[in-house]
Each structure stands twice: as C-alpha cells, then as structure tokens.
Amino acid sequence: MIDQSVFDTNKESITLLLGSNDEQMYKVRKNAYRLIIGSLTDDEDHGIRDPEDLSCLPLALWILRYINESILTSRTINFVRDFIERYLNSGKVSDEDLEFISRVFSLTIDYDLEDEHFLIPVGQFISNVARLSGYNHRLIYQNLDHGLVRCRRPLVAKVIRETFVKQAFAAYDSIDPDATAEILAPIYEEVDEIINKLKSSGIKVNVDLGSVDFSMFPPCIKEYISEMREGINLPHLARFTLVSFLHKIGMDNPSMVELFKTAPDFNERLTTYQINHITGQISSTEYSPPKCSVLLSNHLCYKGDDPICNKEWLKHPLQYYTFKKKMSAKPAIKMKGVKKTSKKFNH
Amino acid sequence: MSLTHALFGRNESDLKLQNLFQKYYSSWSLPAVDKLQSREIGFIPFFGTMTRHRSFNDVRELSHFVSNVVPRHIYYSSAYYEYPEERVMKDKKWLGAELIFDLDADHIPGASKMTYEQILKEVKKHTHRLIFEFLLGDIGLEEKDLKVFFSGGRGYHVHVVSDWIYSLSSDARREIANYVRGEGFSPADLRRAMLETPSKMSGWKKRIDDQVVNFYTLLNKSDQYAEILSKVFGTEKKISSYVENLNKIITGKSVKKIEVFRTEGIEKYQYMDVNDQLVFSKIMDSVISDQQCEIDEPVTTDIHRLIRMPQSLHGKSGLIVKPIHLDEFESFDPLIDARVPEFSNQELTVNLPRDFSMSFGGITYKLSEGINKLPGDFSIFLVATKIANFV
Numbered sequence: 001m002i003d004q005s006v007f008d009t010n011k012e013s014i015t016l017l018l019g020s021n022d023e024q025m026y027k028v029r030k031n032a033y034r035l036i037i038g039s040l041t042d043d044e045d046h047g048i049r050d051p052e053d054l055s056c057l058p059l060a061l062w063i064l065r066y067i068n069e070s071i072l073t074s075r076t077i078n079f080v081r082d083f084i085e086r087y088l089n090s091g092k093v094s095d096e097d098l099e100f101i102s103r104v105f106s107l108t109i110d111y112d113l114e115d116e117h118f119l120i121p122v123g124q125f126i127s128n129v130a131r132l133s134g135y136n137h138r139l140i141y142q143n144l145d146h147g148l149v150r151c152r153r154p155l156v157a158k159v160i161r162e163t164f165v166k167q168a169f170a171a172y173d174s175i176d177p178d179a180t181a182e183i184l185a186p187i188y189e190e191v192d193e194i195i196n197k198l199k200s201s202g203i204k205v206n207v208d209l210g211s212v213d214f215s216m217f218p219p220c221i222k223e224y225i226s227e228m229r230e231g232i233n234l235p236h237l238a239r240f241t242l243v244s245f246l247h248k249i250g251m252d253n254p255s256m257v258e259l260f261k262t263a264p265d266f267n268e269r270l271t272t273y274q275i276n277h278i279t280g281q282i283s284s285t286e287y288s289p290p291k292c293s294v295l296l297s298n299h300l301c302y303k304g305d306d307p308i309c310n311k312e313w314l315k316h317p318l319q320y321y322t323f324k325k326k327m328s329a330k331p332a333i334k335m336k337g338v339k340k341t342s343k344k345f346n347h
Numbered sequence: 348m349s350l351t352h353a354l355f356g357r358n359e360s361d362l363k364l365q366n367l368f369q370k371y372y373s374s375w376s377l378p379a380v381d382k383l384q385s386r387e388i389g390f391i392p393f394f395g396t397m398t399r400h401r402s403f404n405d406v407r408e409l410s411h412f413v414s415n416v417v418p419r420h421i422y423y424s425s426a427y428y429e430y431p432e433e434r435v436m437k438d439k440k441w442l443g444a445e446l447i448f449d450l451d452a453d454h455i456p457g458a459s460k461m462t463y464e465q466i467l468k469e470v471k472k473h474t475h476r477l478i479f480e481f482l483l484g485d486i487g488l489e490e491k492d493l494k495v496f497f498s499g500g501r502g503y504h505v506h507v508v509s510d511w512i513y514s515l516s517s518d519a520r521r522e523i524a525n526y527v528r529g530e531g532f533s534p535a536d537l538r539r540a541m542l543e544t545p546s547k548m549s550g551w552k553k554r555i556d557d558q559v560v561n562f563y564t565l566l567n568k569s570d571q572y573a574e575i576l577s578k579v580f581g582t583e584k585k586i587s588s589y590v591e592n593l594n595k596i597i598t599g600k601s602v603k604k605i606e607v608f609r610t611e612g613i614e615k616y617q618y619m620d621v622n623d624q625l626v627f628s629k630i631m632d633s634v635i636s637d638q639q640c641e642i643d644e645p646v647t648t649d650i651h652r653l654i655r656m657p658q659s660l661h662g663k664s665g666l667i668v669k670p671i672h673l674d675e676f677e678s679f680d681p682l683i684d685a686r687v688p689e690f691s692n693q694e695l696t697v698n699l700p701r702d703f704s705m706s707f708g709g710i711t712y713k714l715s716e717g718i719n720k721l722p723g724d725f726s727i728f729l730v731a732t733k734i735a736n737f738v
Contacts, residue, residue, distance in 0.1 A: 115545055115546055115547050116545075117545040117546075117547075121511070122486055122487065123511035123512070123515065123519075124511075126515065126519040126522040126523065127514075127515060127516070127519050130516065130518035130519045130521070130522055131518060135531075135533070135536035135539070135540060136540065136543070138522065138525070138531055139522040139523065139525065139526045140525055140526050140529065140530070140531055140532060140550075140551050141532075141536065141537070141540040141551075141552070142550060143544060143545060143547065143548060143549045143550055143552060143553075144485045144486070144526070144549060144550035144551075145485065145487075145547070145549035145550065146484070146485070146487040147485075147486055147487020147488070148487065150545050150547060150549065151545070152543070152545070297521075297525060297530060297531040299518040299521055
C-alpha cells in the first residue's frame, strides 16, 4: 500500500537512512539508484515493483536535487507517476483502498456503493486534471452534481497520479540544494555514477532550435519549448501543435526529433513515427496547428498581454508568425494598430 | 468652454460630479472587506491616470484616503498578496485569489439594440442562472461562499470565497469558466462521453439528455423541434424519411428506435446513426445556447484581477457597487436599489442635448431637450453616463 512516507524528504530521515547498515535500508538506497538510472535508460527493471518500493522516492529526490537536471527529475517523477497509475488500475487495489490512497495524497475521493462509482470533489478534480488534454478530462463532460464528479476508476487513477506529480515536485523544491552534497556524501560514488550515465546517455538537457528564429514565435509555442527545456511533459495537443507549427515554418523532421530529446518521456522511435505522421511523410495528411480558440479551451494558450495575440484578427499561431516575420522584414513600418490592449480591470 | 476647462482640461460637469462623489465618500460606510491589508487597491481619478499597487491597513485608513482623493472609480484585487504594494507582480507574492464572475452587457447577444433597462434584465437572468443553477447547483457551493454585487454599470459581479477556491490555478479556473459557458463541446466527444456515463447522469450531460428525450417525445408537436429537423434535412420528404426510420424496430431488439430515444439514459447513444448524430448536434447547440451563462471569461481565469470595490460609486453611472443578499436577488432592481439615497433628496439642474426617456427610481421620465430640474440621483446618473451635463 502507498503511504505518506513517499514524500518524507526530511533531512534527518535521509541522514538516518544513509547512516544505517540495516538490510532494508540498503535495499531502499539501491532502489533509489536503480529508479533514477532506469528512468535514464528506459530500463524495464527500475527497481519499483511494489508500492512498498516507493519508499526509495525521498532519497531519489535528494539525489535529483543534487544533480539538478530538470530532465532527469521529470523523467524519474514521471516514471513513478506511471507506476502509480498502473498500480491503481491493476485490480490489486480495492475500492476501499483507493479511497484510502487518495487520502495519502490529501484528496478525499469516496466510493458510492449504490452507484458503484467514485466521487471526486470538483476542486480536487479541476486542480489536478486541468493540464491533461482530451475531452474525458474536461469538466463539461463530467457527471457533476453538487460539487462532486461521479466517475470510474481510470479517471480517479489519473487524478491521483497528477496529484502525485505536483506533490513530488513540491517535495523536490523543499529540499535545500546547499545541503545535498553533505547529506549525500556517504553515497557519492553512486551519485557520480548517475551523473556519468546521464552524460553518456545521449539525453539532451538543452533545446536546440537550429536556424529557426525563436523571436518570431507566438507565446504558446515559446511556452511549449520552454517547458520542454524544463523537462516538463507536454500534453499531447501541445506536442501536436509544436510539430505542425515547426513543420509549417520550415523545420525538417530530424531537427524536430532532436528538439524532443529533452522531453522527459522521449522515445526516439515513437517520436520519429509521430512527427512523420503529423508532417504527412507517412500519412496522407499534412496537419496544421490548431486554431487559437482550440488551444485556449485546452489551457494551452499563453497569450497574456502579448499585443499581437490580443488583436481581434489573430486566430491562429501561424498567423502570428507570418505577421511578425512581415513586420520584421519592413522595420521602417510601424506595427499599425498593435498596442497593448489587455483589459486589467472591470467596468 | 469654461475657464477651468480651458486651463486645466476639467469640465464643470465632472467637477460637480466629483463634489457630489465627495459628499458620498465623506460618510462612506465601506463594508468589512476580507483581508483588506492583503489586497492591491487601484483608483482612476476624475482627472489624471490610473493609480495601482496601493495598500491599506484597514477600512478607516482607506475611507480617509478615498474621502480626500475622491476617485472616479475604485478597485481592489481579487487576489491576496504578501506585499500588495509591490509594483512587479511576482514581488507581490501571490497568496490566493477569489474566483470572480463578471456578467456584463458586452457578452449578451443583441445587447447593442437593447435599452439600458433591457440590458440589466437580460444580464440579471444570466446571473441568476450562474448563481442558482451552476454555482449552488452543479459546483456545490453554499450561499455563504458567494458574494454578489451589482457592478454599478451594466451587470453583476459574483465573488466566490470558499477555501478550496483560493489556490486554484488559472487553468483550473478556466475549467469552471468553460463549464458555466458550456464551452468546448463537440458532438462526437459528447456522444462518447454519454456512453461512458454512470447510472446517475448529471451536469451538462443530463441537461442535454433531457432535451434529447424531449425532442423525440414532442417530435411533431414543437415549432422549435420542427426548425431543428428543417435545418438538418432541408426538405419535408427527407424529414418524413427520417421520422419513418425512427419508427423501425432496432435490429436484435424488439423495440422501435424512437422508443429508445424517448427514454432517459445512455442506451440511445449506442443506436445513433449519421442522421441521428446530426440532429443530436443541433439539440446540443440549442441546449448550450439556452442554458449557458454569458460571463467574461478572462476575468474568471485571471488570478490577479482588479475588480470594483464594494459600496464604491461607479464613475460612469453614479450608482453604487451594491452588495446583494441572495434572498433579495430576485427583487433587486439596480435603478432603485443601487441609487445613493442621500442624492435623491436634493434637486439638481441638467441640460439635455436631446429628448430622453427612461425609468429611474421607480419613476418613468419623459424628458425634453434643454434644461431640466431633476432628483439628484437621476441627475448624477444622466451626467455620469454622459447623457446630460450639469448646468
């Protein structure tokens, strides 16, 4: 069973763990190492087989904090996230246990015996699935009644796994980076080994845009790239938008594959296939990026105060790029009608 | 042009209006504002540009400032900050924010052809639906979680102050905004979602399913439904063929398709063919259009928004940003209840450039062009809305 110790990143607990010769403690240390290495190499054997193995997570977070490579942190957290989701859907967790596990993550999900469905408080639902794409995660498609979303187990597992991701990153952020070297001194060899494996893994830690001009990009595309740079897993629609956008402005497919190498769940074969599909190389359709309105309703619009985005005529990310290109080619012409238009207060 | 206007760009009407606002603010009874010291305060003065990033320790300090400065508009942030007076957003240290709904004539279809009174009535309908159907119904909030205000202008503001609301991200708030607007449905996804529904259907799916059942029950008896069929099929012949098909027995079931379609629940969505889906799409559109709330979406998703201060005066109407108790919402009439009572006791003189009619304070006025002596509250309204000038 998953319990609250998964986020116990307390300095004293880690010191105790690393100072102990107990066999159980040794196993935890070994699992933390295997978890991080496994997420680097996509190794099937991550050392996490049972929920009990998640007790290595606090130590893994300390090691990741020391290494301070967002791509590695994201890949590790995402691996555990996927493990938790699989476990919750595996049939090994009773409905009652699922209620209990939700409480480990400060959620209050209940099971309705009469209707045989789960009930998620609406605030907990929207806080945790807002970043997931797909109609089945949107509130409008839910059975919402008096503040409770009535749903089946897979959606509950999604909500719990997304909550886990938030809390894991919060636990990571709570670790003092300056304290990590001293605390991890007893296992410095293993930590060095992880760093060396990261260097030799071929995983990119920086995004390379080649000859494409980043400054002409709309804020949404800039945000997706910046999130990839941070090692954040982009929702499917954001990846689709990014690929179709970059294709339309002239980036070749191998360069795009390179770009995605910073994604925490990067898989070269799958990425190449998907890029070739979207760009029409192996399909009959050469896809275009979605319109701004679609990005907006999927929480993927980042227009903020951007003066071009806030123009009424701006309907599409490519329109932004074309407009900006045109304006930059004619520097003497003033950007007619483009000024800050965002309304900051209400009448 | 007066000397003041020529020298300082200040017209007499605005100066007089500011004097009247000053009288109101000198005895201003600002309601207790939650966590006032954690909110950013902003003002638009009568003459000059907006001031933001102010903060006040308590209501007394704020009231004193307002009665001295007498702004045209006063705003406070829906957000709470550790340092509300900081000028850079990230330095303010965001602690949380109320969830705000702004319902305004700008979002009501056909508002440009309506009178002010008609606009107020229409926006009130949407506000009523927002509060009672969506916020207290689907979202499950309690009355104590809601603060409702007449905006002083052309609509209403609803603030949600429940504990679980404060920390919601902009994305999470967009989910709620989309929900009350019925935004983001596609017929194909909705049909899939219908099929995945537990036994107790609720929310938008229930609203739409009810209408589907209603449509097939009253197929030939409703003008609205006849219009949907006509839009989908175009000719009488095609409509008849469609209805004929509905009366056929479903293969493998000893029941007519139309009977399944007239029954609540998910079964009907298994048997929908291409034509049924076209009809379903139109029913979906009509339910959304009839039952959505027209809100200003960017306001709801903004976690740093400035919104009008309760009990302040709206500088473009002279009406009060009036708190409304939910029990009194039905009977609330802005043109009676949001007036400043003190102003109605004095008479003021205004000059109307053209004839003008409207109801205000329960009295219907039919005014002629030129000089008119009117109750102070109505005079202020006419001047603030630029319909008239003070003489």
